[in-house]
Amino acid sequence: MISDLSKKTKKIRKLILKMTTSASSGHPTSSLSAVELMTVLFFAGFFNEKNDEVIFSKGHAAPLLYSLYVVLGKIDEKKLETLRQFGSTLEGHPTPRFSYVKVATGSLGQGLSIGLGMALAKRLKKEKGRIFVLLGDSEVSEGQIWEAVQLAGYYKTENLIAILDINRLGQRGETMLGWDISSYQKRFESFSWQTFLVDGHNLEEINKVYQEALLSVEKKPKVILAKTIKGKGVSFLEDKEGWHGKALTQDELKKALEELEKQDEKNIDQNELGVNSFSSQDQKSYEIKNLLGRLKSYF
Amino acid sequence: MIDSNSFLKATREAYGEALVEVGKENEKIVVLDAETSNSTYAEKFKKVFPDRFFEMFIAEQNMVSVALGFDKMGFIPFVSTFSAFLTRAFDQIRMAQYSNANLKIAGSHAGVSIGADGSSQMGLEDLAMMRSILESVVFYPSDYFSTKKLVKIMAENQGIFYLRLTREKTPIIYDQNFSFEIGGSVIHRLDLAKNFRKKVLILTAGITLFEALKAQEDLVDYDIDLVVLDCYSIKPLDEKTILSLAKETKNIIVVEDHYPYGGLGEAVSSLLVKNKISLENFSHLCVSKIPMSGKPEELLVYMGIDEKAIVSKVKKFF
Numbered sequence: 001m002i003s004d005l006s007k008k009t010k011k012i013r014k015l016i017l018k019m020t021t022s023a024s025s026g027h028p029t030s031s032l033s034a035v036e037l038m039t040v041l042f043f044a045g046f047f048n049e050k051n052d053e054v055i056f057s058k059g060h061a062a063p064l065l066y067s068l069y070v071v072l073g074k075i076d077e078k079k080l081e082t083l084r085q086f087g088s089t090l091e092g093h094p095t096p097r098f099s100y101v102k103v104a105t106g107s108l109g110q111g112l113s114i115g116l117g118m119a120l121a122k123r124l125k126k127e128k129g130r131i132f133v134l135l136g137d138s139e140v141s142e143g144q145i146w147e148a149v150q151l152a153g154y155y156k157t158e159n160l161i162a163i164l165d166i167n168r169l170g171q172r173g174e175t176m177l178g179w180d181i182s183s184y185q186k187r188f189e190s191f192s193w194q195t196f197l198v199d200g201h202n203l204e205e206i207n208k209v210y211q212e213a214l215l216s217v218e219k220k221p222k223v224i225l226a227k228t229i230k231g232k233g234v235s236f237l238e239d240k241e242g243w244h245g246k247a248l249t250q251d252e253l254k255k256a257l258e259e260l261e262k263q264d265e266k267n268i269d270q271n272e273l274g275v276n277s278f279s280s281q282d283q284k285s286y287e288i289k290n291l292l293g294r295l296k297s298y299f
Numbered sequence: 300m301i302d303s304n305s306f307l308k309a310t311r312e313a314y315g316e317a318l319v320e321v322g323k324e325n326e327k328i329v330v331l332d333a334e335t336s337n338s339t340y341a342e343k344f345k346k347v348f349p350d351r352f353f354e355m356f357i358a359e360q361n362m363v364s365v366a367l368g369f370d371k372m373g374f375i376p377f378v379s380t381f382s383a384f385l386t387r388a389f390d391q392i393r394m395a396q397y398s399n400a401n402l403k404i405a406g407s408h409a410g411v412s413i414g415a416d417g418s419s420q421m422g423l424e425d426l427a428m429m430r431s432i433l434e435s436v437v438f439y440p441s442d443y444f445s446t447k448k449l450v451k452i453m454a455e456n457q458g459i460f461y462l463r464l465t466r467e468k469t470p471i472i473y474d475q476n477f478s479f480e481i482g483g484s485v486i487h488r489l490d491l492a493k494n495f496r497k498k499v500l501i502l503t504a505g506i507t508l509f510e511a512l513k514a515q516e517d518l519v520d521y522d523i524d525l526v527v528l529d530c531y532s533i534k535p536l537d538e539k540t541i542l543s544l545a546k547e548t549k550n551i552i553v554v555e556d557h558y559p560y561g562g563l564g565e566a567v568s569s570l571l572v573k574n575k576i577s578l579e580n581f582s583h584l585c586v587s588k589i590p591m592s593g594k595p596e597e598l599l600v601y602m603g604i605d606e607k608a609i610v611s612k613v614k615k616f617f
Contacts, residue, residue, distance in 0.1 A: 120368070
């Protein structure tokens with residue numbers, strides 16, 4: 001299962017990078033940091049579309065959201081070309097024009113409160129299911145987040161699960177807490193939340209932590225505090241300032257996809273790729289050709 | 300005309316009673332309040348339907364977004380607090396419109412007429428804020444029965460609705476069978492004045508309606524037909540009635556317990572300009588000074604939105 005999830009994360013990374021470059025705007029790096037967290041949620045049996053809700057409070061991770069629905073087979077990959085274009089349902093930040101979301105997000109700090117409302121509504125209806133809310137670390141500076149955290153603790157909404165993508169970086173630099181995960185933990189716990197810590201890029205660990213959170217019998221809201229890397233998967237983006245809300249140029253995209261390809265194929269016998277029979281110069285041109293072919297088939 | 304024996308009751312109290320009534324008819328109605336339920340009277344609902352009442356404590360932004368969550372799970376949420384404090388949740392209301400929200404918002408203690416509590420507690424920008432939401436409906440009832448009817452309309456219609464409520468008790472002037480509607484208004488006109496040559500139209504709503512009605516009686520002796528229109532539907536306005544009365548009277552005074560910007564006065568001005576209505580006189584009486592504590596009636600006088608201010612403005616027209 002893990003290798004299948006791993007393939008999916010790579011597919012999703014490529015989609016995120018391609019669609020934002022195609023749109024010439026968007027937030028690829030903020031999407032990349034939460035790829036594993038959302039891939040495991042969606043594809044390891046934790047998110048049940050029938051009973052559960054998911055809210056991307058960090059609405060700027062829309063490219064990740066749309067990619068998930070491509071991999072789910074709900075929307076056509078070709079549609080990603082319309083990202084951020086006039087008339088497209090794939091808007092810069094999600095709105096219910098995209099039929100798989102119920103609420104518009106993008107004004108940061110509101111998603112957890114909406115999720116809390118849904119969680120209370122589910123309890124009132126005596127319905128099964130959970131509300132998952134993906135939060136960015138920078139948005140937890142919003143006072144409204146702590147209004148929601150406090151009230152969820154008060155109402156003990158055990159069906160509310162926040163996933164905090166702690167990628168350390170905001171729009172212009174480091175967040176107040178950076179990777180100080182234990183401070184986040186203390187804050188949430190002081191409001192009567194159950195906390196779970198995880199390496200946000202380790203599929204096995206994430207799988208385990210979702211299991212723990214979902215099996216927990218504690219009557220408390222839950223938060224998964226995930227240490228992540230902004231721009232994860234592409235060396236020149238990883239944990240780098242100055243990349244927030246920037247799409248890659250065509251050249252940068254080529255480089256990024258090349259890297260991801262290499263990660264894809266690292267387990268495959270080198271001879272199969274014929275790498276050994278190429279000079280390094282040849283290899284580069286081979287890879288670029290290969291890439292362009294893939295790009296064409298994508299767009 | 301206000302009957303001196305009119306029974307007094309605050310519109311906020313009518314709100315609480317109406318919630319119970321609509322709550323009985325529709326079990327999807329839930330009520331959220333930001334720790335002011337004994338002031339907004341949302342507590343009346345809580346007493347009857349404790350499971351469907353949610354105390355949000357003093358956290359207005361969270362309250363509005365939580366309400367959106369209830370909406371998206373099939374409930375009809377009513378949220379309430381002081382109108383002044385709703386302004387801090389404007390972003391949440393603004394965002395709710397992009398989620399096609401079905402959201403009912405009640406803001407009590409609107410205007411300087413709250414009196415003693417002072418400026419920090421007075422909602423004087425709320426009409427502007429709520430009118431600015433593209434597809435919102437904004438109500439500002441003056442009495443008990445109109446409030447109850449408008450709450451029912453809010454419960455039965457989809458969309459973002461705002462109900463502006465008054466702290467003070469006001470006379471009950473409408474019959475309980477009187478009909479109110481989105482985009483409606485009520486004309487108050489004295490029969491005996493209909494043949495007077497001098498005519499002035501007063502457009503108002505809420506607490507200042509009663510100031511206008513008192514002025515109406517004062518002016519009978521001056522041969523002035525003062526037509527008072529209760530514009531309880533601030534948005535949409537009853538355009539047809541307003542335009543027709545404007546053409547007939549040619550003299551208009553808008554009176555409101557709100558700042559000059561974005562309230563009833565600007566809504567009316569915009570309507571008149573769009574329809575190229577030429578007038579002899581137009582005046583906007585509103586809160587145009589920084590307020591302070593005092594008795595409600597003192598503040599209405601200080602702001603020039605009371606009976607005497609209306610009478611004196613009318614006299615200046617002729």
